[in-house]
Amino acid sequence: MGYVAVKKTMSAIPQDIIDQENAKLMAAHQADYDALGVRLARVGIDIEHIVDRLMTLEVGIPSWGMVSGGTRFARFPMPGEPTHILEKIEDCAAVHQVSGLTPRISLHFPWDKANDIDEVRDYAHAHGMGFDAVNSNTFQDQPGQRLSYKYGSLTHSDPATRAQAIEHNLECIEIGDRLCAKGLTVWIGDGSNFAGQNEFADTLDRYLESMKAIYAALPHDWRLFIEHKLYEPAFYATVIQDWGTSILCAQQLGPKAQCLVDLGHHAPSVNIELIVARLAQFGKLGGFHFNDSKYGDDDLDAGSLNPFQLFLIFNELVYAETRARGQFNPAYMMDQSHNVTDPIESLLNSARAIAGAYVKALIVDRKALREYQSSNDVMMAHHCLRMAYETDVRPALAMARLRKGGAIDPMMTFRASGYRAQKARVRKSRPAIGGGII
Amino acid sequence: MGYVAVKKTMSAIPQDIIDQENAKLMAAHQADYDALGVRLARVGIDIEHIVDRLMTLEVGIPSWGMVSGGTRFARFPMPGEPTHILEKIEDCAAVHQVSGLTPRISLHFPWDKANDIDEVRDYAHAHGMGFDAVNSNTFQDQPGQRLSYKYGSLTHSDPATRAQAIEHNLECIEIGDRLCAKGLTVWIGDGSNFAGQNEFADTLDRYLESMKAIYAALPHDWRLFIEHKLYEPAFYATVIQDWGTSILCAQQLGPKAQCLVDLGHHAPSVNIELIVARLAQFGKLGGFHFNDSKYGDDDLDAGSLNPFQLFLIFNELVYAETRARGQFNPAYMMDQSHNVTDPIESLLNSARAIAGAYVKALIVDRKALREYQSSNDVMMAHHCLRMAYETDVRPALAMARLRKGGAIDPMMTFRASGYRAQKARVRKSRPAIGGGII
Amino acid sequence: MGYVAVKKTMSAIPQDIIDQENAKLMAAHQADYDALGVRLARVGIDIEHIVDRLMTLEVGIPSWGMVSGGTRFARFPMPGEPTHILEKIEDCAAVHQVSGLTPRISLHFPWDKANDIDEVRDYAHAHGMGFDAVNSNTFQDQPGQRLSYKYGSLTHSDPATRAQAIEHNLECIEIGDRLCAKGLTVWIGDGSNFAGQNEFADTLDRYLESMKAIYAALPHDWRLFIEHKLYEPAFYATVIQDWGTSILCAQQLGPKAQCLVDLGHHAPSVNIELIVARLAQFGKLGGFHFNDSKYGDDDLDAGSLNPFQLFLIFNELVYAETRARGQFNPAYMMDQSHNVTDPIESLLNSARAIAGAYVKALIVDRKALREYQSSNDVMMAHHCLRMAYETDVRPALAMARLRKGGAIDPMMTFRASGYRAQKARVRKSRPAIGGGII
Amino acid sequence: MGYVAVKKTMSAIPQDIIDQENAKLMAAHQADYDALGVRLARVGIDIEHIVDRLMTLEVGIPSWGMVSGGTRFARFPMPGEPTHILEKIEDCAAVHQVSGLTPRISLHFPWDKANDIDEVRDYAHAHGMGFDAVNSNTFQDQPGQRLSYKYGSLTHSDPATRAQAIEHNLECIEIGDRLCAKGLTVWIGDGSNFAGQNEFADTLDRYLESMKAIYAALPHDWRLFIEHKLYEPAFYATVIQDWGTSILCAQQLGPKAQCLVDLGHHAPSVNIELIVARLAQFGKLGGFHFNDSKYGDDDLDAGSLNPFQLFLIFNELVYAETRARGQFNPAYMMDQSHNVTDPIESLLNSARAIAGAYVKALIVDRKALREYQSSNDVMMAHHCLRMAYETDVRPALAMARLRKGGAIDPMMTFRASGYRAQKARVRKSRPAIGGGII
Secondary structure, three states: OOOOOOOOOOOOOOHHHHHHHHHHHHHHHHHHHHHHHHHHHHOOOOHHHHHHHHOOOOOEEEHHHHOOOEOOOOEOOOOOOOOOHHHHHHHHHHHHHHHOOOOEEEOEOOOOOOOOHHHHHHHHHHOOOEEOOEEOOOOOOOOOOOOOOOOOOOOOOOHHHHHHHHHHHHHHHHHHHHOOOOEEEEOOOOEEOOOOOOOHHHHHHHHHHHHHHHHHOOOOOOEEEEEOOOOOOOOOEEOOOOHHHHHHHHHHHOOOEEEEEEOOOOOOOOOHHHHHHHHHHOOOEEEEEEOEOOOOOOOEOOOOOOHHHHHHHHHHHHHHHHHHOOOOOOEEEEOOOOOOOOHHHHHHHHHHHHHHHHHHHHOOOHHHHHHHHHOOOHHHHHHHHHHHHHOOOHHHHHHHHHHOOOOOOHHHHHHHHOHHHHHHHHOOOOOOOOOOOO | OOOOOOOOOOOOOOHHHHHHHHHHHHHHHHHHHHHHHHHHHHOOOOHHHHHHHHOOOOOEEEHHHHOOOEOOOOEOOOOOOOOOHHHHHHHHHHHHHHHOOOOEEEOEOOOOOOOOHHHHHHHHHHOOOEEOOEEOOOOOOOOOOOOOOOOOOOOOOOHHHHHHHHHHHHHHHHHHHHOOOOEEEEOOOOEEOOOOOOOHHHHHHHHHHHHHHHHHOOOOOOEEEEEOOOOOOOOOEEOOOOHHHHHHHHHHHOOOEEEEEEOOOOOOOOOHHHHHHHHHHOOOEEEEEEOEOOOOOOOEOOOOOOHHHHHHHHHHHHHHHHHHOOOOOOEEEEOOOOOOOOHHHHHHHHHHHHHHHHHHHHOOOHHHHHHHHHOOOHHHHHHHHHHHHOOOOHHHHHHHHHHOOOOOOHHHHHHHHOHHHHHHHHOOOOOOOOOOOO | OOOOOOOOOOOOOOHHHHHHHHHHHHHHHHHHHHHHHHHHHHOOOOHHHHHHHHOOOOOEEEHHHHOOOEOOOOEOOOOOOOOOHHHHHHHHHHHHHHHOOOOEEEOEOOOOOOOOHHHHHHHHHHOOOEEOOEEOOOOOOOOOOOOOOOOOOOOOOOHHHHHHHHHHHHHHHHHHHHOOOOEEEEOOOOEEOOOOOOOHHHHHHHHHHHHHHHHHOOOOOOEEEEEOOOOOOOOOEEOOOOHHHHHHHHHHHOOOEEEEEEOOOOOOOOOHHHHHHHHHHOOOEEEEEEOEOOOOOOOEOOOOOOHHHHHHHHHHHHHHHHHHOOOOOOEEEEOOOOOOOOHHHHHHHHHHHHHHHHHHHHOOOHHHHHHHHHOOOHHHHHHHHHHHHHOOOHHHHHHHHHHOOOOOOHHHHHHHHOHHHHHHHHOOOOOOOOOOOO | OOOOOOOOOOOOOOHHHHHHHHHHHHHHHHHHHHHHHHHHHHOOOOHHHHHHHHOOOOOEEEHHHHOOOEOOOOEOOOOOOOOOHHHHHHHHHHHHHHHOOOOEEEOEOOOOOOOOHHHHHHHHHHOOOEEOOEEOOOOOOOOOOOOOOOOOOOOOOOHHHHHHHHHHHHHHHHHHHHOOOOEEEEOOOOEEOOOOOOOHHHHHHHHHHHHHHHHHOOOOOOEEEEEOOOOOOOOOEEOOOOHHHHHHHHHHHOOOEEEEEEOOOOOOOOOHHHHHHHHHHOOOEEEEEEOEOOOOOOOEOOOOOOHHHHHHHHHHHHHHHHHHOOOOOOEEEEOOOOOOOOHHHHHHHHHHHHHHHHHHHHOOOHHHHHHHHHOOOHHHHHHHHHHHHHOOOHHHHHHHHHHOOOOOOHHHHHHHHOHHHHHHHHOOOOOOOOOOOO
C-alpha cells in the first residue's frame, strides 16, 4: 500500500559500511544457513521458498517512533534525535536499509505537517521509502486550535467541535493522497473518566455520524482503519473500546472501513490471536500496530516480552491467507514507544522479531496440523506449532536481509556505521519534558 | 417470559410466619419508608411511582443454584439440600415468597430431567412459579452418552458428535415448550487448552452451522440466548469468547438470537456496563446472568463485591429502555455458585442487591444528567449518579416486597421459618465430592 | 502529623458565602440528620459519637493535584489553575475550608521549590493549613541537572547518580523539616523496560544502600514512606513492585520506615484491603495515597469507581486500630490526577467519599460481626458489613463539616463562591502540552 | 532431595523400544548436535559443558497429575489411567525413562494413601524412582472425616478443626519420612468468599499457630514449603494470597520454612521472574510448581503458552545460583492438570520445555550481559538474552536424554511403545464426573 517504485538516490547509511560488516560475518552466516536448510529439508521444507516469501513481507514504521518516547512522568531524550519530518524520514530509511523490511513511513498530523508536502514525498522516495497509512490526531489540542478536545473530538457533544475534528481528518486524507498513501488510521482518545460523564450510546451515535463524513471523503482505493483501545487516555470508558465495537462500526461504515489491531490495546489476558482470527473470518482485519506489553499499553518492542504470542498471531495470519484465497491484505506497522533505547535499534530489534514470527509460521507443517486437529490429537497439534517455533530461523532472516541489500547483523552494522553519533553532532537537541507520544 | 398466571395453591413457607415477622418490623419500616419518601420528594421523585416500577421487576433463578456449589477442588454440601427437581422448585418458591422478585425457574438439562414433565410444570404452578429459559448441557458427558464432548460439542470436528449435541438442544426446546418456557440458553464449554488444538475459524464455522439447526427448531415466540465466556473450562481459547463473537453470531443467526451477559465471563477490568450499552444499541441484548466476581468466573452473590458496578449496569438498562421505546426486553436471571452459604439465603441476598441497583437507577435525575452531559459538566454528571447511588433505598425494596406478600426482612424471615432445618430432616443427603456446578 | 496549630488569618473562600449556602440547606439537613439518628439509634449507635470520630479524620492533599493532570497523550489545562506554590496552597485551603477534612498539604520537590521556605510555611499557616509528608522526585530530569535518571536514580548502576538522588532526598528532608512536615515519601520510577536490562537483585541491593543513607538523615520523629508500584514508568519490572518488596525493605531499614499503599499501584484484581490488613498486622502500614482506578494507575477520584472497596479498606483500618491498641497511626492522603474536572471539585468529591467510607466502617456492628465470624455464619457476617455500607451517611458527613465551619453541600458552595472564575481572571494560564503529573 | 540411589530392576517401558527408536533418529540427531556445537563454540560455549549441567537437572512429578484432570464443570477420563498409587508410580517411571529428567514423585495424602507404605517405596525404587516433597490435603472433606473444612482448616475458627488439620500434616510427615521424602508442601484452600466472612489478621494468626506445630514436627533435614495462591477455591480472599504473605510467614516459622512458587498462582500481569529473584535474594526460595496459564490457575503444560517467561525464570535461577554461592537449592516440580491430553505426554512435553528453558539460561553470555547492564546498554543487554533464547537447543536436550538412557524423541518413543494402549487393556476405568484435581 502506498509504495511507489522510485529510483533510490540517497542512502542514510553508506552501503559500503553494510557490505564491510556483512563480509566479516559471511562465512558463519552461510554455514548456519546451510545447516538450517538441511534441517528444514529433512521435514520437507525448501528454505529458499521460505526466504522468498519472507522477502515479500513489508512492515510500516511510525514517524513518531523515531524520537525517544516517554510517559506522563517523564521523557528522556537522546542526542541525535530527529527534529523534523525530513530527519525522521532519514532515520526510517536507515532502519529499512539494514533491515530490508520497512519500506514505508506512517505519518501523524499535525506532528508531521510540512510546508512543502512534495519535498517530503520526494525526499522519502529518494531514500527508497514510500508512505503508509496517515494518522489523524484529535486527542491533543494544538497551539491556536479553535475548539478543545478536552471532552472529546469526533464524539464531542458540541457539533462544532466534531466538525473541526472531521475537517482535520479530511485534511489528513488530502495530504496523504499527495504522498500516495492509501489509508487513514483513526484513533481517538474520546471516552470518559467518570461514570455518568457520557451516555455510551449517544457518543457512539456521534462517532458513527462523524466517521461517515470521513468515510465519504476517502479516495476509491483507500482504506479507513478503526483502531480500538481499552483505556488511556480515558480511564473509565472509551468509545471504541474493543474489537467488538470496532467491527460493528466498520460494518456500519462500509467495505473500506476495517479494523486495526494494536497489540497493546486489549484487556489483560485476552487472547489476541483469537481476535485476529475473528476479524479475518468476518472480513474486517485491516492491519496491525505491532508492539509488546506486559501491563497495559506499554508500547514496548514487538516480540520482546511474549515472542510466542507474536508467532501465534502470524500463525493465524498465514492460515487466514490460505482461507481467504487472495482477499487478505492486512497492513503491518510497528507502533512502539522507545523510552530507554535508540529508536532505530528498537525498530531493528522489532523488525527481526516480526520477521522471525512470520518465518516460524511459514514453516508450520499445516497438512500435519490439520490432520492432528481433525483427529483431536491435541498434543501433536500443539507439538506441530512448537517444533516450528523452536526452530532457530535467524539464518533465514539474515539471508532475506542480505538479498535485499541489508545487513546480516543489523544491530552491529548500525552501530558500526556511527550513524547516531554523527546525527548528534548535526541535529538540534530536544527538550526533556513533554510528550506527543503514542 | 414463560410465566403462566395460575392459582397458587401451595406455599413453601407458611404465610403466617411471614406476616408475623412483618408485623414486628412494620412500625420501623413505615417510619423509614416515610422518611425516604420525604427525601425523594425533595428532589422531585414520587416514591410510590418507584415502588410501582420495582414491583414489575422479575428475575429468574437457576435450579442448579439451589444446591451447594463447589470448585474443582471440593464441594461441601449442607444438610437439607434439594435432591431432585421438585425439591428445587420448592426452594425456588421459598425464595420468591419472601423476596417477591423471582417468579421463574431456569432449568438445566439433563440435570433437571424428569419422567413426568407435566408434574414438574404443575408443581411449579401450584407454587406460583413459572419457567425461565431452559439450558442445554453439552459440556459434560452423561452416563451412557454415546459420543464424548471431551474435544467439543456443537463445534466438534466429528459431525456425529455435533449432531448429538444439536439433538440434545432440540430436546431441551421440546421440554421447555411443554413447560411454557420461552427461551433456550446455549452455553458451551468448547474451545482449546493448547495453541494449535483447533483452527479458530473452523470451529466457529461449525458452531454457526450447528446453531442454525437449533435456531430453526425454535418456536415462533422463543429467543435463543448466546452466552459467551472468556475461559474455563477451556483455558487457551473459547469459541464464543466475548461479546464481539457473540453478537456477530447472533447477527448471522437471526432476530430471535440474542446475546446473554454473564457478569463473570469477561476479561479483567473490562467495562461491563459499556458492553451492556453496546449490545442494547445494536439490538442484541438478550439478558443477564447476574453474579459477582473478583478474579475470574467466581459466581459469587450478585452485588456482593462491586455493588456500584451493578448499579451502573442498571443505569444503562434504564437508559436503554428509554432509547428503545418499548423494544427492549432483556431477561434477568441469577447464576451463582453458593459454596459457603445457604443457597436460598444467597439468592435472597442477591435479589435485594439487584432490586436495590434497579431502584437507584430509577431515581437518577435523568433530565439533569443529560444537561450536565451536554455541557460537559463532568463532575455534576457523575455527582448525579452518585447521589442516586448513595441513597438508602432499602425501605422502598421492603415496601415492594411487602405489597407482593413478601417479607420486610427476607433473611430473618427465612431463618425464622425454620425451612432449612425442616428440610434437613426430610431430605436425603448428597455426596461431598463432585460437581455439575456452573 | 506535621500540623502546627496556628491562628488562621486568611480565607480562600469568604466564610459568609459558606454560611449563606448552609442557611439555605439547614432545615433539610437537620431533618435528614435526625432521621439518620433515629435509624442508627435503633441499632444501638449514637450518631453524635460517630460525628465526633469523623471530626478527627484528617486527609492530606497533594500540591501537584491542584493543577489539571494529564496523560502521555495530552494535558488539557483549565482557566484559573495555580501557577506556583502559594496559589496551590490557596486552593488547598479552599478545599479544606468547605470540606473540613484536609488540613495538610503534601509538597513535591523540586516542583514546589520556593526561594523563601518560611514564606511558604507562613502563608499555609495563615490559611489554617499545615504540611504532610514531603515527596522527592527522581523520576524526571530537571533543567540543569548534572546526571540523568533515564536509567535509574537510587538504584542507578553509577554511584554518582545514586549520590545525586540521595542528595536530593536529603534536601527534601531539610525543607520538610523547616515546614514542620514529619515524613518523607519516596517513590522512584526505577526499573526496566526490557528483560535483561537490570539484574533484579543488584538493583534492590543498591536501593537498600541508598535508602539507608536517606534513613540515616531522618529527624527522630519522622517516618520514611516506601511507595511501591507495579509498573509505569517502567514497563517490564519495577524495583519496588509490590507490598512484598516494600515491607521487606522497610524491615531492613528500621522502625521509621513504613509502607505506603497507593490504591492504584497494584496488579489487576488484587485484594487491596487484604494487603492493608497484612501491612497492619506486621506493623508496617505507614499510610495511603487514595484514588480509584479501573485499569491501571488511573488516578481517578477516590471512591468514584469502587466505593465498596474503599469501605472495605476503612473497615480494615477500623479493625486494625482496635487490634493495635494505640500503636496505629497511618497517614492518609489523596493522590489523584484530575484530567477532566476542576481539581478542587474532585478533591471535594473524594473527601466526601473517604469520609463516607470511614463513617460506614464506624457503624459496622463489630460485636455481632465477630460472633458471626466465630460461628461461621458467613451470610450474616457479610450482611453485617452490607447493612452498614448501604446506610446513607451523608447527613453525618454534612454535620461534621458544618461543625468544623465547612459546607453542608461542598460542591454547590464552592461553585456559589465563584472562586475559580475569580482566579481565572487573576492567574496566568499554563501550557496545554506537557506533564509532571503523578 | 529425597532420592535414594537404588538398583533399578523394573522398567515401565522396555528399554529396547527406546533404543530402537533412538537408532532411527541417531544420524540426524548427531548432525544437529554437531551443528549446534559449532554454533555455540563460535560464541565461546562448550556444548559438552552445557549437556553436563543439564544432566544434573531434576524435576519432580505429581502423582495426581497422572490421571486426567478436569474443571468444576467436568472431567473427561481416558482409557488406561492409573487407578491406584502403584500404577501412578509406574506411569511416573515411564515419564522418567524417556525424559531422563523426573526421578522423583510427589505424593498427595490421603489420595495416595496405601496400606503398605514400604511396598510403595520399594516399588518406586525398583523403577528407579524416589520421592519428592509430600503434600497434605485439607481443602477437601474425606469420607468419614470428623470435622469439615468447609470454613477452613489450619485457620478454622474452631480449635478442634485446626487440630485435626495439623494432625493430618503430621501424619504426612510421618509417611513422607518412611518414603525418604525430605519436604512437606502445605497448600490450603482457606480463605473467604464474602467480605466480612473472616478477619484477615485473625485467620493469619491462627495459620501461624498451626504451622508452628507442624514445623516443630519436621525431621531435621526436611523443608516446609509454603504455597501461596491468589484465589480459588476462595474467591474473595485467601489466607496465603501472595509471595508477600508467604515470605513473612516463612520468616516467622524459621529456616526450614521456605516459599514455593506455583507459576499459576499470581495476579494477572505480575512479573513472576521478579518474585523469584526477590525470594532468592531474601533466602526463602524453596521451589517451584511449574505449569503455564493464560487466565487464572489454568494448570496447563509448563512452557506451552509463554515459553519466554519460563526462560526468564530460569535466567533468574542461574543468576541466583551464582550469587548464592552454593546455598541455593530450590526444589523443582511440575504441577499440571491434564484435561485433554495424555498425562504422560503432557509431562514429557513440559519436561522438554523446562529443560530447554534451563539450557537457554545456561548459554546466556553473563559476562557480556553484566557489562551491558553496567553501562546501561539496554538494547544489547536484552539482545544478550534474546540471542540465547532464540537458539534451538533441542539437540542438547536430546543428547542429555540419550546419555541418561532416555529417548531422542520422547513423544514418538512413548507412542511407539504402545504403553497407554496396553494399560487400557489391563487397568480399570474411572468415572467421568468428579474431582480431586489440583
